[in-house]
Amino acid sequence: MFIVKNIRLIILQKRSAPIALITSMLFLSACSTALHSKTTNAAKDVATIQSTTDFQASSDGSIRYPEQTAATPLPIATTSAAANPLLEGLSSRDLARVQAEAKRMYAKHWKNVSERSRYVRARVLPIIEQMHAPKQLEVVPVAESGYNPYAFSSAGATGLWQVMPGTARVLGMKAPAGYDSRRHVESSTRGGVQYLLNMHAIFGNWPTAFAAYHRGPGSMKKRLRLHPWQPQDGLDRMPVPLVTRTYVRGILGLSILLQRHVWQFPEAWETHKVTLNGPLDVNLLAQAAGISRNEIYRFNPGLNHSQYLKHQVTLHVPESMIEPLLSSVGQAAPAYVLTRVRRGDSLWRLARRYHTSVHDLKRINPGIGKLLHPGQRINVPSRGLNSAHPPLNPLLAQGRRIHYRVRSGDSLWRIAKRFGSTPAAIARANSIRRSKTLHPGDRLWVLARARPS
Numbered sequence: 001m002f003i004v005k006n007i008r009l010i011i012l013q014k015r016s017a018p019i020a021l022i023t024s025m026l027f028l029s030a031c032s033t034a035l036h037s038k039t040t041n042a043a044k045d046v047a048t049i050q051s052t053t054d055f056q057a058s059s060d061g062s063i064r065y066p067e068q069t070a071a072t073p074l075p076i077a078t079t080s081a082a083a084n085p086l087l088e089g090l091s092s093r094d095l096a097r098v099q100a101e102a103k104r105m106y107a108k109h110w111k112n113v114s115e116r117s118r119y120v121r122a123r124v125l126p127i128i129e130q131m132h133a134p135k136q137l138e139v140v141p142v143a144e145s146g147y148n149p150y151a152f153s154s155a156g157a158t159g160l161w162q163v164m165p166g167t168a169r170v171l172g173m174k175a176p177a178g179y180d181s182r183r184h185v186e187s188s189t190r191g192g193v194q195y196l197l198n199m200h201a202i203f204g205n206w207p208t209a210f211a212a213y214h215r216g217p218g219s220m221k222k223r224l225r226l227h228p229w230q231p232q233d234g235l236d237r238m239p240v241p242l243v244t245r246t247y248v249r250g251i252l253g254l255s256i257l258l259q260r261h262v263w264q265f266p267e268a269w270e271t272h273k274v275t276l277n278g279p280l281d282v283n284l285l286a287q288a289a290g291i292s293r294n295e296i297y298r299f300n301p302g303l304n305h306s307q308y309l310k311h312q313v314t315l316h317v318p319e320s321m322i323e324p325l326l327s328s329v330g331q332a333a334p335a336y337v338l339t340r341v342r343r344g345d346s347l348w349r350l351a352r353r354y355h356t357s358v359h360d361l362k363r364i365n366p367g368i369g370k371l372l373h374p375g376q377r378i379n380v381p382s383r384g385l386n387s388a389h390p391p392l393n394p395l396l397a398q399g400r401r402i403h404y405r406v407r408s409g410d411s412l413w414r415i416a417k418r419f420g421s422t423p424a425a426i427a428r429a430n431s432i433r434r435s436k437t438l439h440p441g442d443r444l445w446v447l448a449r450a451r452p453s
Helices: 018-024 092-106 110-117 121-130 135-145 165-170 185-203 206-215 217-226 242-259 282-289 293-299 319-327 347-353 358-364 412-419 423-430
Strands: 048-050 272-276 313-317 336-340 377-381 400-405 443-448
Touching (some): 092 242, 121 185, 165 185, 185 206, 185 217, 206 217, 272 319
Antiparallel strands (some): 048 272, 272 313, 336 377
16 A cells, blocks of 8 residues: 555635535545555656655666655644634534534535545645644535535536635636646645635634635625624624525534544545656556546646646656556557637648648548538647647536526626636527526526636
8 A cells, every 4th residue: 555644634715505515526436545556666758756755766767765654643633622723712502513513414425525535635734734724724625615626616616625716816826737726736725725814814713714715705894894793702693694604614513523533534645746748648648557547637636638738747646656657658648639620621721730631630530521610629640739629637528517697797708718618508508599698697507617717
């Protein structure tokens, strides 16, 4: 078995009801530890390897392993409010009630949620510690996304912390080319934790900070001006809607359940960074290495695509995967990539542009007709290409059907951009014209897919 560190995660997000998210995020079930057992063969064709344990490649292509040390479990706080800053000022009655409510809310989902956490918590917890935030924030992603970085809310938020596109920009969340910063574990965690710390600095206590994270600081300030509130006043009197109060109580209760060992997160899988040069097809790489492709995407939820032509790709994987992946790099270059037909394109023009023949285009695109349509996607040889329209990360391509409520200022274009769809697709799914005027409160069905933030 590979070495893992016992760690605790953190959470953050924005504007979506926790219960609805928990029930909708169960598709990503966790894998058995047998999938990540160690191997001992030397790796070949090494690109660049980095890790928190200085995992390195030597000049002859072999791998130098660092000395292994036994993982030390992180200390677990006591059940007192003094040891858990999230609970400061709350009465014993509130503490007892939130614990019972959290157990009732999350008991049915805890196994799936905690198993999903194994893929990412080893990268989340150090960031919480580095930012000097309470370690109990590890329960926030439970309430926000069920520890599913692929979760989409009905408002367009995504990732472990359920961050909206606009919020990601304000927080300065960035990720490498070809990644989504809201699903990227490190980027989203830094952004989410910073946002929570900002809310705590503004409002002075954690229950109100969580409520502001859920509703937005502007809304929270207005409510507190009308109805001032402190934890000593009791959670039942917090001046927020029931859905926000339930969200806050769930986070507080989860932190108590973990402290008392009623529930525990399993040990998270420690990962190492492996940087590979393109062209690279992640699916081909997984196949050649004998690894489930979904495992790679679960450890690397920030990936937008499955093919990278010129960009470097940095993968986070357990130690057991490093040698198989590195030895398979030479078999992972895509032979063909998808490109989009432009206005005026013909098979002859495409063949000339991509240095191939009409015969080959027909061979690699069975059933293609003589007439092409703008926007149509066809396979072309990948040699020499600098860009293309690569297939999506397969866990994103599954999509989520969301019943979206139109807001003030929305248009089909804005909604499509938020969810990674197109105006035509939304119009078609709702049997409306693309030119239709939308009104606040209208409901639309949207298939949420991948989109860089």
